[in-house]
Amino acid sequence: MLNTSEIEVESDFEELSEKRPFFQVFFELIRKQPLGAAGGGIVVLMILMAIFAELLTVFDPELNSLEHMLMPPDDTFWLGTDQFGRDLLTRIIYGARTALLVGFTCAIVGATLGLVLGVASAYFGGMFDLIVQRIVDVVMAFPLIILALAVVATLGPGTQNVIIAITIPFVPQCARVVRSNALAIREIPYVDAARALGFSDMRIILRHMVPNVMAPYLIMLTSFLGQAILLEASLSYLGMGVQEPTPAWGLMLQGGAEEFAESAPWVAIWPGIAISLAVFGFNLFGDSVRDTLDPKLRSR
Amino acid sequence: MKNFTAKLAISAVIGAGVALSGAFADAAPKRGGTLNYVVGSKIPSYDGHKETTFGMIHPIRPFYSTLIRVNPDNPADPSDFVCDVCEGDVPKGEEGGTKFTFKIRKDVKFHDGTQMTAHDVKATMDKIIFPPKGIPSARKAFFKAVESVNVDNDYQLTMKLKFPTGSFIPALALPFNFIYAKKDLDAHGYTWHTKNINGTGPFKFVQHQKGSFVEGVRNPTYHHKGRPYLDGIKAISAPKLAVRVNAIRGDRAAIEFRGFPPKHRDDLVKALGKKITVQESDWNCVLMATPNHKRKPFDDVRVRKALTLAIDRWGGSKYLSRIAIVKTVGGVVYPQHSFAANESELLKLAGYSKDIKASRAEAMKLLKDAGAVGKTIDFSNRGVDQPYKIVGTWLIDQWKKVGFKVKQRVQPSPQFYATLRKKKDFDVSIDFNCQSVINPIADITKFLTSAGNNYSQGGDAKADALYEKLLRSGDAKEQRALIRQYEKRVLDDASVAFITLWWYKINPHRSYVKGWKIAPSHYLNQHLDNVWLDK
Numbered sequence: 124m125l126n127t128s129e130i131e132v133e134s135d136f137e138e139l140s141e142k143r144p145f146f147q148v149f150f151e152l153i154r155k156q157p158l159g160a161a162g163g164g165i166v167v168l169m170i171l172m173a174i175f176a177e178l179l180t181v182f183d184p185e186l187n188s189l190e191h192m193l194m195p196p197d198d199t200f201w202l203g204t205d206q207f208g209r210d211l212l213t214r215i216i217y218g219a220r221t222a223l224l225v226g227f228t229c230a231i232v233g234a235t236l237g238l239v240l241g242v243a244s245a246y247f248g249g250m251f252d253l254i255v256q257r258i259v260d261v262v263m264a265f266p267l268i269i270l271a272l273a274v275v276a277t278l279g280p281g282t283q284n285v286i287i288a289i290t291i292p293f294v295p296q297c298a299r300v301v302r303s304n305a306l307a308i309r310e311i312p313y314v315d316a317a318r319a320l321g322f323s324d325m326r327i328i329l330r331h332m333v334p335n336v337m338a339p340y341l342i343m344l345t346s347f348l349g350q351a352i353l354l355e356a357s358l359s360y361l362g363m364g365v366q367e368p369t370p371a372w373g374l375m376l377q378g379g380a381e382e383f384a385e386s387a388p389w390v391a392i393w394p395g396i397a398i399s400l401a402v403f404g405f406n407l408f409g410d411s412v413r414d415t416l417d418p419k420l421r422s423r
Numbered sequence: 424m425k426n427f428t429a430k431l432a433i434s435a436v437i438g439a440g441v442a443l444s445g446a447f448a449d450a451a452p453k454r455g456g457t458l459n460y461v462v463g464s465k466i467p468s469y470d471g472h473k474e475t476t477f478g479m480i481h482p483i484r485p486f487y488s489t490l491i492r493v494n495p496d497n498p499a500d501p502s503d504f505v506c507d508v509c510e511g512d513v514p515k516g517e518e519g520g521t522k523f524t525f526k527i528r529k530d531v532k533f534h535d536g537t538q539m540t541a542h543d544v545k546a547t548m549d550k551i552i553f554p555p556k557g558i559p560s561a562r563k564a565f566f567k568a569v570e571s572v573n574v575d576n577d578y579q580l581t582m583k584l585k586f587p588t589g590s591f592i593p594a595l596a597l598p599f600n601f602i603y604a605k606k607d608l609d610a611h612g613y614t615w616h617t618k619n620i621n622g623t624g625p626f627k628f629v630q631h632q633k634g635s636f637v638e639g640v641r642n643p644t645y646h647h648k649g650r651p652y653l654d655g656i657k658a659i660s661a662p663k664l665a666v667r668v669n670a671i672r673g674d675r676a677a678i679e680f681r682g683f684p685p686k687h688r689d690d691l692v693k694a695l696g697k698k699i700t701v702q703e704s705d706w707n708c709v710l711m712a713t714p715n716h717k718r719k720p721f722d723d724v725r726v727r728k729a730l731t732l733a734i735d736r737w738g739g740s741k742y743l744s745r746i747a748i749v750k751t752v753g754g755v756v757y758p759q760h761s762f763a764a765n766e767s768e769l770l771k772l773a774g775y776s777k778d779i780k781a782s783r784a785e786a787m788k789l790l791k792d793a794g795a796v797g798k799t800i801d802f803s804n805r806g807v808d809q810p811y812k813i814v815g816t817w818l819i820d821q822w823k824k825v826g827f828k829v830k831q832r833v834q835p836s837p838q839f840y841a842t843l844r845k846k847k848d849f850d851v852s853i854d855f856n857c858q859s860v861i862n863p864i865a866d867i868t869k870f871l872t873s874a875g876n877n878y879s880q881g882g883d884a885k886a887d888a889l890y891e892k893l894l895r896s897g898d899a900k901e902q903r904a905l906i907r908q909y910e911k912r913v914l915d916d917a918s919v920a921f922i923t924l925w926w927y928k929i930n931p932h933r934s935y936v937k938g939w940k941i942a943p944s945h946y947l948n949q950h951l952d953n954v955w956l957d958k
Binding site: 185189190192206207208279280281366367368383385386 | 664741746816
């Protein structure tokens with residue numbers, strides 16, 4: 124049962140929240156986290172590009188137009204064309220879809236699996252924790268790109284396999300971070316209380332522990348977004364990722380970097396810039412989320 | 424840009440001039456120096472009889488001789504052969520073209536100092552033509568007509584054929600037919616040469632640092648007197664194209680024998696001007712698209728024919744030749760050979776019309792009749808940029824234009840070969856037919872139902888019958904006519920598999936490299952005994 128003062132505080136808080144208009148909160152956030160806001164802006168721009176790709180360009184991203192091959196930027200092809208005469212701007216816009224599909228899927232699936240595994244490992248402890256953590260140690264011993272390359276080499280190239288390849292290394296990373304937080308939460312009395320009330324392990328994990336480790340989860344998730352985009356681009360650049368004619372930034376870079384670096388540098392430059400901007404944007408945004416959610420950093 | 428194009432044209436003309444005026448270039452060869460060259464593929468083994476790759480030929484061929492070879496001074500001529508370890512001219516067939524007698528030189532020595540005789544040549548030819556069970560011989564099928572190889576005396580050899588065939592002498596000149604010592608085969612077995620080298624070639628093997636380089640030194644007892652001109656050779660392994668280009672640019676290597684894409688030629692000429700010479704040639708190598716006859720709907724000839732009708736070969740040639748090592752539109756025979764289809768003959772074949780709209784309309788009608796409109800193609804391709812991935816991307820676009828949906832699977836070479844040869848789980852695959860010595864009658868066997876390298880899992884009985892007739896024909900005019908009928912069957916009526924574009928060889932090299940002449944194959948003219956450095 125709540126006492127009167129607690130109810131007042133809660134209602135004051137609700138009132139305060141309701142009173143502040145959206146734009147005020149938005150501009151305050153920009154003022155407090157200008158870099159994060161810039162990152163967020165890039166992310167939003169990418170998402171809009173991906174959603175409205177058909178409306179933003181008149182060209183087909185996959186259709187060859189050989190008579191226009193390797194055209195430098197001009198009034199018609201703002202960023203120039205590639206070796207198959209395809210408009211680079213169009214392929215970069217559509218490429219955002221591939222980047223976001225891979226980025227979000229890998230980050231969400233990888234972080235969520237890691238969350239469940241990390242909390243379960245902390246909650247059950249004992250032999251289960253020991254085994255899970257040793258497996259996590261083994262997987263984390265490999266650099267991200269090496270592990271992803273090994274998985275793609277086994278499964279073969281293609282968007283679906285790239286997603287699997289990138290997701291697998293994310294799971295233990297998130298599990299390790301979440302577990303350390305969950306270990307502290309496991310010792311809090313309400314978990315004991317829940318257990319005493321006869322709640323199932325699943326209910327305790329999902330209803331009582333997981334919501335309390337959302338901060339590290341969200342931080343990991345946002346940091347994974349940029350990493351996943353970079354990994355997808357790296358795998359595609361190495362010819363082990365997304366395949367032609369799908370528009371993907373890494374693939375565009377691979378197609379242009381070696382052969383046309385001198386004669387048509389724009390073929391490699393624009394997708395390179397797109398990858399850099401996207402990763403930069405997601406990293407800034409992720410840092411900002413971390414700063415906001417981490418109580419230690421928030422107090423600075 | 425105009426200025427650059429003019430420079431390029433001048434360089435190309437100079438290059439072609441140098442290449443053609445061999446007599447002038449070879450007038451006063453200089454001795455000495457080491458030729459550094461880059462090789463873009465690994466060495467699977469040293470055994471020429473087993474291997475099929477330039478990754479082995481380029482570094483290893485200079486250590487060996489062959490019985491006969493393509494004339495090094497005229498490698499572009501598909502019918503100009505000269506003796507290597509045999510004496511005099513290449514023999515004409517006796518007894519109706521079924522008996523060939525070779526006189527063997529008496530001055531040929533293996534690198535270990537032992538004398539080479541007709542017994543060594545016989546042991547070699549027996550290994551190639553009649554290998555024991557379990558011993559691979561990649562070109563055994565080329566010698567189907569050979570009945571026996573007999574030693575008349577230490578320096579004379581006779582080869583008897585079951586029937587006369589024009590494909591025998593060209594097959595004998597294949598650069599893979601390394602002469603091995605009989606004593607090595609007897610003492611060490613038939614697999615010893617996969618890891619050991621004891622040849623009679625212009626250079627002696629020194630060392631192989633795996634993944635790095637192969638080194639050789641001049642063979643002072645080489646049987647072609649006065650040769651080789653070089654003191655040594657060093658074949659540097661460089662799988663990445665950019666590394667190979669930069670090696671020539673930075674003069675770490677003088678030449679790459681396989682060939683560069685046009686853009687790299689342009690970049691090198693632009694950067695190095697007269698220091699670079701460019702030699703160019705049509706290439707006896709073609710990329711194919713092979714449908715899997717065992718997979719629906721490609722078991723239907725109408726669907727297969729639609730695949731070829733969708734391809735604008737003439738348009739593709741015009742543009743792809745600017746970015747890839749492909750150029751020439753052709754049929755089943757190397758386009759510069761007299762047996763090849765000329766343009767008017769090509770235009771009669773499905774997929775070769777210059778009216779691409781009409782071709783594609785016909786393709787769409789065929790697909791509609793076959794109930795295959797909008798079908799998805801599982802397209803298997805090899806993870807090699809030049810020209811596989813470029814041609815693959817172009818083909819996808821062509822097939823989309825008649826309503827196919829295409830899902831491309833690009834795999835590294837070992838996995839690609841496994842898909843093509845063992846798993847066979849593709850709808851259509853990129854395929855190739857690359858040969859060394861131009862030998863049309865042998866080169867077109869790929870389309871036969873029984874051919875080991877026909878990966879379509881299908882064929883055409885009428886084409887097979889035409890080939891049997893062709894194999895036994897001794898008349899060039901009749902052979903050409905039979906090839907036309909065969910070509911119509913395999914590319915059109917039965918649509919067994921398709922030719923896309925023939926490769927085009929571009930070899931920019933340091934201008935100080937003299938004596939080497941471009942051949943229509945990257946396997947040919949790689950003994951390097953006629954190369955010298957003008958430094």
